Amino acid sequence: MADEILSVDDLTVRFHLKRGTLTAVNGVSFDIKRGETFGLVGESGSGKTVTARAIMKLIPTPPGEIPRGRVVFEGQDILKLDPDGIRKLRGNKIAMVFQEPMSALNPVYTVGDQITDVLRTNLGMTRAEARERAGDLLALVGIPSARSRIDNYVHEFSGGMRQRVMLAMALSCDPTFLIADEPTTALDVTIQATILELISSMIDRFGMSLLFITHNLGVVAHACDKIGVMYASHLVEMGTKEEIFAKPCHPYTVGLLNSIPRLDKQTRYLTPIDGTVCNMLDPPRGCKFNPRCAHAMDRCREEIPVLKEVAPGHLAACHLNDMQ
Amino acid sequence: MQHPLLSVSNLTKHFMLNNDFVSRMAGRTRTLKAVDDVSFEIARGETLGLVGESGCGKSTTGRLITRLIEPTSGAVTLDGEDVLALDRRNMLPARKKLQLVFQDPYSSLNPRKTIMQILERPLIVHKIAPGWGERRTRVLELLNLVGLGREHIDRYPHEFSGGQRQRIAIARALAVEPDLVIGDEPVSALDVSIQAQILNLFRELQEKLGLTYLFIAHDLSVIRHISDRVAVMYVGKIVETGPVEEIFANPRHPYTKALMAAVPVADPKSPPPKLMLSGEVATPIDPPPGCRLCKRCPLATPNCETDPPPMRDFGAGHLVACHNI
Numbered sequence: 067m068a069d070e071i072l073s074v075d076d077l078t079v080r081f082h083l084k085r086g087t088l089t090a091v092n093g094v095s096f097d098i099k100r101g102e103t104f105g106l107v108g109e110s111g112s113g114k115t116v117t118a119r120a121i122m123k124l125i126p127t128p129p130g131e132i133p134r135g136r137v138v139f140e141g142q143d144i145l146k147l148d149p150d151g152i153r154k155l156r157g158n159k160i161a162m163v164f165q166e167p168m169s170a171l172n173p174v175y176t177v178g179d180q181i182t183d184v185l186r187t188n189l190g191m192t193r194a195e196a197r198e199r200a201g202d203l204l205a206l207v208g209i210p211s212a213r214s215r216i217d218n219y220v221h222e223f224s225g226g227m228r229q230r231v232m233l234a235m236a237l238s239c240d241p242t243f244l245i246a247d248e249p250t251t252a253l254d255v256t257i258q259a260t261i262l263e264l265i266s267s268m269i270d271r272f273g274m275s276l277l278f279i280t281h282n283l284g285v286v287a288h289a290c291d292k293i294g295v296m297y298a299s300h301l302v303e304m305g306t307k308e309e310i311f312a313k314p315c316h317p318y319t320v321g322l323l324n325s326i327p328r329l330d331k332q333t334r335y336l337t338p339i340d341g342t343v344c345n346m347l348d349p350p351r352g353c354k355f356n357p358r359c360a361h362a363m364d365r366c367r368e369e370i371p372v373l374k375e376v377a378p379g380h381l382a383a384c385h386l387n388d389m390q
Numbered sequence: 391m392q393h394p395l396l397s398v399s400n401l402t403k404h405f406m407l408n409n410d411f412v413s414r415m416a417g418r419t420r421t422l423k424a425v426d427d428v429s430f431e432i433a434r435g436e437t438l439g440l441v442g443e444s445g446c447g448k449s450t451t452g453r454l455i456t457r458l459i460e461p462t463s464g465a466v467t468l469d470g471e472d473v474l475a476l477d478r479r480n481m482l483p484a485r486k487k488l489q490l491v492f493q494d495p496y497s498s499l500n501p502r503k504t505i506m507q508i509l510e511r512p513l514i515v516h517k518i519a520p521g522w523g524e525r526r527t528r529v530l531e532l533l534n535l536v537g538l539g540r541e542h543i544d545r546y547p548h549e550f551s552g553g554q555r556q557r558i559a560i561a562r563a564l565a566v567e568p569d570l571v572i573g574d575e576p577v578s579a580l581d582v583s584i585q586a587q588i589l590n591l592f593r594e595l596q597e598k599l600g601l602t603y604l605f606i607a608h609d610l611s612v613i614r615h616i617s618d619r620v621a622v623m624y625v626g627k628i629v630e631t632g633p634v635e636e637i638f639a640n641p642r643h644p645y646t647k648a649l650m651a652a653v654p655v656a657d658p659k660s661p662p663p664k665l666m667l668s669g670e671v672a673t674p675i676d677p678p679p680g681c682r683l684c685k686r687c688p689l690a691t692p693n694c695e696t697d698p699p700p701m702r703d704f705g706a707g708h709l710v711a712c713h714n715i
Contacts, residue, residue, distance in 0.1 A: 109581035224670055254443040254608065254671075259652035259663040281581065284654035288662045307658045325586035326656050327615035332634065335593060336615065338586030342551045 070138075071243055071275045072098040072121070077135035079113075079120050082128060086347045090116040092299040093134070095373070098243075098292075103269060103276040105290030105307070107283060107322075111343060112296040114279045118245050120145075121277070122162055123152045139243065158188045161236035165248035167228035171220045177204070177231045178216035181238055188239045203234040208264060226257035230264065237268060244269070247279045262289055283326060287311060295319050298344055298354035301373065305380035315382035317359045353385070361386055393470075394431035395602050396455070396488075396570055401428045401464035403447075403454055407675065422675050424450045426626040428464075432619075434569070437596065437603040439617030439634070441610060441649075443671060446623040448606045452572045455604070456490055457481065469569060486516050489563035493575035495555030499547040505533070505558055506543050512565040532561040535598075536591060553584035560591065564599070572604045577612060589616060610653050614638055619707070622646045625672050625682040628701075632708035642710045644687045681713070689714040 079091040091113040098104045106114045119125055121137050123144055137144040139160065144152065156162075164170040172180055181203060182196035191199065197216070204212035207230040220228060229249060236244060246265060250258040266289060269276055278289050286293050286307065293310045295303040295318065303316040314320045321339035341358040344350055353371055356362040365385050373381040374388075405422040413419050425447040432438045442448045453459045455466050457473065466473040473484055492498040499508060509532055510525040512518070519525040530540055536557040547555055556576060563571055573592070577585045589612065595601055605616050613620055614634060621631040622645065630643040641647045648666040655661075667686040678684070684694040691714055699711045 109583065226670065255610070255663075256443065256648060256652045256665050256667065256671075258654075259665040262654070262663060263665070282654070283582070283656040284663075287656050287658045287660070288654050311656070311658050322582060323656065325582045327586070327589065327611040329611045329614055329638065329650075329653060329655055332614060335590050336586040338590060339583035340587075342553060342584065343581075 069099050070097045071100045071102075071140060072277070073136075073138040074117070074121065075136045075138070077117065077120055077137060078133055079116050079125055080131045080133060082131065083347075088346050089299050089349075090346070091120065094296070094299075094301045096294050096301065096304060098275050098277060100242075100275055101273055102292060103266075103278060103290045105278045105280065105286035105293045106296060107280060107286050107293060108296035109281055109322075109343065111298075111346065113299040114296050115247055117296070118162070118247050118277060118279050121245065122156060122160060123147065157184055157236075157241075158239045159241055160243045160245065161239070161241035162245040162247065163229070163232050163236050163249045165251050167225070167232045167252075168220065170232060171228060173220050176217045176219055177223070181231075181235050184235055184238045199238070200234075203238055204231070206237070207231075207234045207268075208260075209234075225253055226261060229253065229257075229261050233261075233264065233268065237272065240272065242274060243277070244274050245277045245279070248281070249278075250285060251280065251282070258285070265289065283322065295322070298346065298349060300354060300370075300383060302355070302384070303382045304373065305377070309377060309380040313377070313380070315376045315380065315387060316355075316384045317361055317386070318355050319382075321358075353383075393434075394467075395434040395436075395469055396432040396604070397465075397467040398431070398451075398455065399429045399465045399467075401451065401454055401466065402426055402462045403450055403459060404462045420676050423626045423677055424674055425454060425461075426674075426677075428623075428626075428628055430621055430628065430631060432570070432602055432604060434602055435596070435600050436618045437605055437616055439613035439620045440604060440606045440623060441608065441613045441620060442623035443608060443649075445625075445671065445674070447626045447674070448608075448623050449574050451623075452490065452574045452604060452606050456485070456488060456572065458490075482516070486566045487568055488570040488572065489566065489568040491556070491559050491563050491571060491573045491576045494579050495552055495559050496547075496579075498559055499555055501547055504544050504546055505529075505538075508547075508558065509533075509562055509565055512562060516566050518566060528565070532565055535564065535595070536561045551584075552580055553587055556580065556588050557591065560588075560595070564595070567599075568601070570602045570604065572606070574606045575608065576605075578607060578609060585612070592616060610650060622649065625677065626674050627682055627711065629683070629712070630708075630710045632704075633706060636706060636708050640708075642704060642708070642715050643712050644689050644715075645683050681711070 075095050077091055077094045081088045094117055108114045178200050181200040185191045185196040185199055201213045201216055209230055250261050290307055293307050294301050297318045303319045324337040339358050344354055350357055352368045353366045356366040371383040371385050373383045376382050376387050403425040407420040407422055408418050440448045454461045468487055476484055506529055509529045513525050519528050538557055577588050607613050617634045620634050620637045621628045624645045630646045641650055651664045651666050654663040669686045672682050678695055680695040680697055681699050684690045694713055699713045701709045701711045703709055
């Protein structure tokens with residue numbers, strides 16, 4: 067289909083560690099259409115950040131390895147690009163916002179230096195042009211008296227303002243695709259609300275597509291059109307946010323939704339998912355979720371379920387859905 | 391409240407900044423009012439949820455009560471005893487009544503000690519079980535209580551997951567059979583599915599042992615779930631307090647309202663998160679005399695900047711510190 071901006075197909079990422087081989091991402095496939103916002107949800111270690119980094123070709127090899135899969139962005143396979151080719155894409159057409167603005171931004175350069183650097187490298191602007199544009203960008207993301215703060219260092223900004231700087235830098239070259247990796251996780255909820263509002267207004271304004279990575283189901287419920295749920299390196303369920311929240315079809319998604327304490331009513335006990343996430347160096351056979359699943363059958367312990375359509379546009383990887 | 395287990399009144403902690411000789415002479419010292427005139431009570435068997443954003447003083451409040459930080463002024467009465475008046479020797483028996491569970495189970499457990507050594511420590515310090523055999527039995531009981539088994543007793547913290555470590559930290563707090571447990575963000579480092587397990591454990595232990603909780607958290611849905619009563623803090627002050635149902639159904643303070651409107655609810659049909667306040671969190675360094683929210687508040691009037699709003703009673707224990715409601 068031509069209207070897909072990014073198409074990830076059977077992406078598999080392994081890390082060869084001293085203690086063994088860890089498969090961080092296992093056969094993950096999804097498409098993102100132009101203008102669409104796709105949320106990748108999962109708990110720590112589920113492989114969502116590694117997926118994002120693989121899309122940007124940021125997996126260090128070794129110890130990493132991508133034995134299978136394709137990441138097709140606007141018609142070209144990113145994984146096959148040479149270093150020059152990928153450098154033309156990164157920061158230019160695909161931009162990324164990270165979780166920790168304090169570690170993603172350089173503390174010894176002013177924010178103006180860091181933004182102009184991107185502009186001069188990618189767009190070949192002169193120093194004066196770049197500085198002018200950097201001021202515009204900082205104003206665009208809602209930094210008060212932006213032009214006077216261009217020569218400030220990162221530590222002179224609050225957490226929310228740093229995330230705005232990150233976003234200004236990401237937007238600097240008019241990207242068509244934005245990857246936001248837990249952009250609000252380190253922030254307080256009132257600041258989170260403003261950053262989410264800012265991201266969605268920028269998406270609308272520039273017509274960007276978004277891959278949003280988060281562990282917070284509340285955030286995806288509002289920031290994304292489509293949702294993919296990851297568990298232990300597999301994409302276990304995918305669909306529109308309305309479908310996923312109203313009719314979750316994978317026991318893990320159901321468990322996750324039941325685990326969240328609710329704001330609208332008080333219950334004495336929550337319904338948690340039993341057990342803990344499997345050891346990724348020695349995962350169970352079959353479905354990775356089977357040791358924690360109340361519905362696990364013999365088949366679940368043998369055969370890895372694949373994503374199958376359970377309703378139009380709604381896919382789940384669970385053997386239970388074959389039985390209905 | 392008739393006989394509260396814990397009563398905190400006018401608790402205050404001011405940190406002096408630039409407090410060196412030269413700055414003092416030049417009048418450049420500044421005061422960081424981390425906790426400013428905070429008062430609340432907790433009845434036996436009750437859970438008070440203390441909620442607020444980073445830097446609002448909620449953790450400092452927990453530490454002041456346990457005297458891990460010495461308060462500047464105020465009073466803390468636990469079970470009829472003035473905790474702040476105790477000297478070092480008499481503080482030990484008081485600590486037996488109140489225990490803390492910290493946020494990060496990775497840094498709150500000593501990596502070089504086995505679970506047995508970690509859990510027997512409070513039994514030795516408080517001279518609860520003098521013999522090794524006795525202690526071993528008690529530690530096994532504790533592990534059982536928090537959902538861990540006999541096989542875990544001689545392992546080291548690194549062999550456990552985050553959720554299991556938090557169970558160990560809870561077992562350590564319970565070792566001395568405290569009346570009051572202060573949880574300082576005890577579930578915020580955990581993934582949701584594990585967080586639900588630990589929240590259930592807190593609930594189960596409270597029912598089994600009749601514990602009283604001061605539960606400190608930034609997550610409103612966690613506070614909503616665990617608390618009987620809630621106190622909302624903003625920049626060192628409690629701005630609103632009341633029964634949990636009342637606070638969540640009828641928030642009155644503009645800050646509480648804003649906090650609730652900013653939470654993204656995990657339901658696409660719910661209203662999107664919004665920030666109803668302008669600007670950024672005020673600084674606790676030399677704050678203005680009036681309401682700390684005055685610069686950001688949609689209801690602010692000129693007197694908000696100059697007069698501190700008193701706590702007003704709106705019935706059924708619902709207290710709000712605001713001039714304009």
